[in-house]
Amino acid sequence: MLDFSLDARRGSFQLQLECAFATDWTVIFGPSGAGKSTLLRLLAGLDDPVHGRIALDGRALTETAIRLRVPPGRRQTSLVSQQPALFPHLTAAANVAYGLSGLNREARTRRVDEMLELVGATHLAALCPQDLSGGQAQRVALARALAPSPRLLLLDEPFSALDGVASDALLARLQSWLRENKVQTVVATHDATDALATSAEVLLLRDGRRVALGPAVEVLAPERGRLLVRLQMSKST
């Protein structure tokens, strides 16, 4: 379980939020500028709140009152952003292996193969990031994030470069693997179809504030009308 109470500022933007995510898969839904990426960076420990607390399974990761801040690499948390941020001087396999420095060579190779297979990128292992398409790079970034066995996976619009069919197939495979490995996942998206695609808990975020938190069908009910219009428009073009 992930619970947090945060007061954070980025320039003139302020995020004030108190939530507890109890389910395995939570979607943060909101328009651009709502604070989704800011929230994910705070949860990952890449940015610090002014005040607040973040706890994962009861273990405090950030607690400003006692100046506690577990460094990003020790939070058992992985983050995949819209921009895959693959290390350009390393092959796809070496990128995936980067977070596995604690394993011996054989175990590392096995884990890299396993992760690349999971995301359907085995054939990309020897390629460098500049030779990958946007979708391929996102798959490798996902494999890299999963390789160190995180307890919490944060996804910031991670399937934006994949086409619908590829995205759906990957999502199904990924969700099954995450459930099996008990990885709690938080996905940020501004696309209602992504949010509705899973029977997830949804946090509706606007201007850095919580608007609603609950089952997708309830929270996104007001969005359904807009979504239908968009679907009809895309069919007619």
Add this chain to the structure above:
Amino acid sequence: MDWQAFALSLRLASVTTAILLAIAVPLAALIVLGRGRWLAAVEALATLPMVLPPTVLGFFLLVLLGPRTAFGRGIAAVLGHPLAFSFDGLVVGSVIYSLPFAVQPLVAGFSSVDTALVDAARLLGAGPVRLVSSILIPLARRSLLAAIVLSFLHTVGEFGVVLMLGGDIPGATRTLSIVLYDQVESFDYAAADHTALLLLGLSVLALALIYSKTRNRGAGRA
């Protein structure tokens, strides 16, 4: 040609460059990756020798390392000889004088690395040492090369600090720049020509090395 001075200049520049790299890489990484207002003061301090007249810096170091100060006397007691007017003293002076020429290119190079890559490495458990060695240095190779060449050339060509701090002792502190000065002082322009050409040749050679590496890399990408 004073080959002894030539060898001494190369030795001084090599030792200085090696020490500078050991200092400048972590310092530049701290300036780029660190948090806190005091880092601006650290960067300003590392840049100070660039704007300070070399003779002034040489004079300060001469006083500091000389027998008039407790620090200078302490160093002399530890080493068995004073640092002023010795090769070791020249190394200390050169390291301080050339520090900005090593730090500045590295700060520029490290700053140009996408912060998303740094964040990704940190999330994957990279500590400061691994972050610098596996991400910043490989992605800022040109800046590292520039820092090495600039530090080396700047030390080979330095004059004010060397004269103030080291004097003109053959085999110990007489570098090529001092030899050139001596030759001009004694109106030996033919010898001065050779010395100046040698210094110029070294500079051209080093710059050609930097630009050829840069060009090769650019051509490789195209």
